[in-house]
Amino acid sequence: MNSILKAASTIIARDGYEGASVRKVAAKAGVGLSGIYYYFTNKDELLYAIQKNTFTTLVELLKERLADLENPRDKLRAVIENHIEFFVNNINDLKVCVHEMESLSGAYYKEVLQIRREYFRLVKDVVAENLSKGEKPDPALVSLYLFGSLNWIYMWYNPQINSDVTVLTDNLMTIFSKRIKAT
Amino acid sequence: MNSILKAASTIIARDGYEGASVRKVAAKAGVGLSGIYYYFTNKDELLYAIQKNTFTTLVELLKERLADLENPRDKLRAVIENHIEFFVNNINDLKVCVHEMESLSGAYYKEVLQIRREYFRLVKDVVAENLSKGEKPDPALVSLYLFGSLNWIYMWYNPQINSDVTVLTDNLMTIFSKRIKAT
Amino acid sequence: MNSILKAASTIIARDGYEGASVRKVAAKAGVGLSGIYYYFTNKDELLYAIQKNTFTTLVELLKERLADLENPRDKLRAVIENHIEFFVNNINDLKVCVHEMESLSGAYYKEVLQIRREYFRLVKDVVAENLSKGEKPDPALVSLYLFGSLNWIYMWYNPQINSDVTVLTDNLMTIFSKRIKAT
Amino acid sequence: MNSILKAASTIIARDGYEGASVRKVAAKAGVGLSGIYYYFTNKDELLYAIQKNTFTTLVELLKERLADLENPRDKLRAVIENHIEFFVNNINDLKVCVHEMESLSGAYYKEVLQIRREYFRLVKDVVAENLSKGEKPDPALVSLYLFGSLNWIYMWYNPQINSDVTVLTDNLMTIFSKRIKAT
DNA sequence: TATGAATGAGACTTCATTCAT
DNA sequence: TATGAATGAAGTCTCATTCAT
Numbered sequence: 001m002n003s004i005l006k007a008a009s010t011i012i013a014r015d016g017y018e019g020a021s022v023r024k025v026a027a028k029a030g031v032g033l034s035g036i037y038y039y040f041t042n043k044d045e046l047l048y049a050i051q052k053n054t055f056t057t058l059v060e061l062l063k064e065r066l067a068d069l070e071n072p073r074d075k076l077r078a079v080i081e082n083h084i085e086f087f088v089n090n091i092n093d094l095k096v097c098v099h100e101m102e103s104l105s106g107a108y109y110k111e112v113l114q115i116r117r118e119y120f121r122l123v124k125d126v127v128a129e130n131l132s133k134g135e136k137p138d139p140a141l142v143s144l145y146l147f148g149s150l151n152w153i154y155m156w157y158n159p160q161i162n163s164d165v166t167v168l169t170d171n172l173m174t175i176f177s178k179r180i181k182a183t
Numbered sequence: 184m185n186s187i188l189k190a191a192s193t194i195i196a197r198d199g200y201e202g203a204s205v206r207k208v209a210a211k212a213g214v215g216l217s218g219i220y221y222y223f224t225n226k227d228e229l230l231y232a233i234q235k236n237t238f239t240t241l242v243e244l245l246k247e248r249l250a251d252l253e254n255p256r257d258k259l260r261a262v263i264e265n266h267i268e269f270f271v272n273n274i275n276d277l278k279v280c281v282h283e284m285e286s287l288s289g290a291y292y293k294e295v296l297q298i299r300r301e302y303f304r305l306v307k308d309v310v311a312e313n314l315s316k317g318e319k320p321d322p323a324l325v326s327l328y329l330f331g332s333l334n335w336i337y338m339w340y341n342p343q344i345n346s347d348v349t350v351l352t353d354n355l356m357t358i359f360s361k362r363i364k365a366t
Numbered sequence: 367m368n369s370i371l372k373a374a375s376t377i378i379a380r381d382g383y384e385g386a387s388v389r390k391v392a393a394k395a396g397v398g399l400s401g402i403y404y405y406f407t408n409k410d411e412l413l414y415a416i417q418k419n420t421f422t423t424l425v426e427l428l429k430e431r432l433a434d435l436e437n438p439r440d441k442l443r444a445v446i447e448n449h450i451e452f453f454v455n456n457i458n459d460l461k462v463c464v465h466e467m468e469s470l471s472g473a474y475y476k477e478v479l480q481i482r483r484e485y486f487r488l489v490k491d492v493v494a495e496n497l498s499k500g501e502k503p504d505p506a507l508v509s510l511y512l513f514g515s516l517n518w519i520y521m522w523y524n525p526q527i528n529s530d531v532t533v534l535t536d537n538l539m540t541i542f543s544k545r546i547k548a549t
Numbered sequence: 550m551n552s553i554l555k556a557a558s559t560i561i562a563r564d565g566y567e568g569a570s571v572r573k574v575a576a577k578a579g580v581g582l583s584g585i586y587y588y589f590t591n592k593d594e595l596l597y598a599i600q601k602n603t604f605t606t607l608v609e610l611l612k613e614r615l616a617d618l619e620n621p622r623d624k625l626r627a628v629i630e631n632h633i634e635f636f637v638n639n640i641n642d643l644k645v646c647v648h649e650m651e652s653l654s655g656a657y658y659k660e661v662l663q664i665r666r667e668y669f670r671l672v673k674d675v676v677a678e679n680l681s682k683g684e685k686p687d688p689a690l691v692s693l694y695l696f697g698s699l700n701w702i703y704m705w706y707n708p709q710i711n712s713d714v715t716v717l718t719d720n721l722m723t724i725f726s727k728r729i730k731a732t
Numbered sequence: 733t734a735t736g737a738a739t740g741a742g743a744c745t746t747c748a749t750t751c752a753t
Numbered sequence: 754t755a756t757g758a759a760t761g762a763a764g765t766c767t768c769a770t771t772c773a774t
Contacts (some may be wrong), residue, residue, distance in 0.1 A: 148335025518697025
């Protein structure tokens with residue numbers, strides 16, 4: 001069941017959700033086509049399971065990291081580091097979460113949306129703490145710019161070239177932290 | 184033929200490339216299904232035409248803007264403003280360019296890639312001018328972060344809420360310009 | 367109009383009647399697609415025209431050859447020679463006549479059938495003259511065997527290898543003439 | 550799966566390979582359209598399966614018949630009888646093999662070609678034994694004439710009229726056997 | 733005389749899904 | 754727990770044909 005999800009991640013990351021056929025997932029998972037339907041009622045449910053698991057874990061990890069920290073800058077670094085490290089270790093899952101965000105609908109979509117919103121709130125609060133109070137720009141917008149930079153990584157990230165992940169974290173800290181406050 | 188492309192943009196932006204059926208495009212364009220194939224040999228060619236047109240225009244517009252400018256900061260603002268303004272006026276086209284970047288393959292993909300590379304080079308050079316010399320971070324990486332922020336806009340942009348586009352431009356200038364140099 | 371028929375022959379000989387699209391014929395003829403429909407009302411009519419022209423000519427040529435001959439053996443040779451020579455010079459036409467014999471239907475089919483029957487009758491009478499009277503085998507059957515041998519030629523005929531057409535004629539004379547009587 | 554092949558034979562024999570739609574085959578087989586694709590990956594594969602099965606069986610049957618024979622004339626009769634009897638019992642299959650010989654291409658074509666070549670070699674050797682040594686005509690050519698006569702049968706054969714198959718065999722023996730040597 | 737534009741029908745094929753086993 | 758067999762719906766694309774020009 002977990003190997004099915006791993007296979008689904010791989011295929012959907014490569015072919016997109018619509019382009020990924022249940023057949024291909026089954027083949028990759030080393031399972032009969034109808035074996036998928038024993039564990040998942042739907043193709044949709046595959047995507048839902050991946051997104052729910054991934055976002056949930058991402059949020060949990062971030063909460064753990066933030067728990068011990070007080071300094072706004074440390075918190076922001078935790079946010080960025082958490083996202084990037086998780087990304088590097090679960091590249092397929094995260095690509096599926098980012099690129100197929102709109103591929104779900106109905107109840108599945110809503111449920112994932114809730115977790116995404118929680119994640120966004122966590123990040124936004126940290127970003128806000130790093131901005132001079134009452135000052136523009138709007139923390140929500142800055143968070144969206146930050147997410148843009150982070151979520152775009154899968155488009156160019158190459159483990160051979162960008163092996164040292166701390167470089168990315170440092171970069172984004174340089175861009176999105178004190179410099180914002182410093183204005 | 185141009186109305187077909189407009190329809191294709193709309194449908195692909197809404198349903199994704201794989202989710203967009205030629206039938207739906209034809210219906211939206213007010214044309215018989217096979218009418219599409221009179222002008223385009225492929226479904227692929229629809230996507231190709233949209234991406235090629237859009238990126239080409241985007242590059243041309245940017246070149247025009249940059250032609251008159253000398254100050255690095257002005258140039259960076261031109262880059263950001265150009266991208267955002269074009270985006271707001273051609274929201275479907277740009278979404279199709281960003282979200283379906285990998286949906287092409289073969290010769291079509293390569294041809295679009297060339298234009299994208301030209302666009303990237305233009306932006307990277309401007310970004311580089313805005314960084315202290317020899318200093319990290321790498322201009323290429325900073326450009327990728329900038330593109331991330333820019334390309335992510337379609338995920339949250341709402342013309343009613345974000346009606347004043349200069350706000351976005353200002354934000355991104357604040358984040359990506361002098362502050363970088365200021366470190 | 368004649369160049370269209372030539373093109374049609376070439377394409378149909380290569381791809382079969384169903385496999386030959388009017389588009390391909392038009393392209394080969396160097397004519398617009400709808401140009402075909404100015405001269406021919408139908409795709410069927412193309413095939414009809416080819417078959418009618420070809421069989422008519424074949425019959426006419428045979429009649430001319432037979433006109434001067436009295437000796438049964440000479441007549442048989444004329445039959446075989448006529449068919450083979452015509453075949454070599456109009457390889458596409460004859461292939462279309464043989465291989466697409468059943469591709470027509472209705473009035474077109476019937477009209478061609480009449481000429482084919484006339485051709486068959488001519489040949490059968492010559493074959494009959496070469497058989498001992500009242501003796502088996504039935505001249506009609508022998509004619510069918512002869513036609514089989516002749517019509518199969520397009521499956522293996524190679525102008526480079528089988529350049530000397532008289533060899534084929536001699537062969538078939540050896541097989542289908544006096545030897546029959548000699549039994 | 551075998552009923553599908555039987556249906557395919559019937560339809561292809563009637564409509565030709567290009568004219569035979571998978572839908573018609575499915576209907577004849579009493580199967581859903583997509584049911585065909587559960588057993589065959591291609592429309593091509595249907596034709597391939599028919600041709601391969603048929604030629605393979607034809608060759609096997611001929612080998613069995615020839616195994617016990619020594620006399621050249623007996624062998625030739627075996628060749629002719631084998632072909633005609635098989636033809637009468639599998640009229641659709643054989644028509645599909647003869648008329649759609651060139652409808653396959655690529656690997657499918659090559660594989661069938663090999664069996665056809667084996668069949669041809671078997672026949673040619675028997676034909677050669679029935680010719681005076683070193684004498685013309687070339688055994689390969691004579692075999693081709695013989696195949697022509699045999700393969701043309703499906704164009705005129707009518708089980709009601711030609712009920713006694715031995716007549717056909719006798720005819721062809723008369724034409725293609727000792728008489729050749731007798732020259 | 734000839735064609736560019738357009739279309740409805742139908743072709744092959746793949747898909748998500750079901751169900752008996 | 755898992756799958757082989759089967760299917761209806763839908764997908765992309767090609768075809769013969771028409772018609773205004």
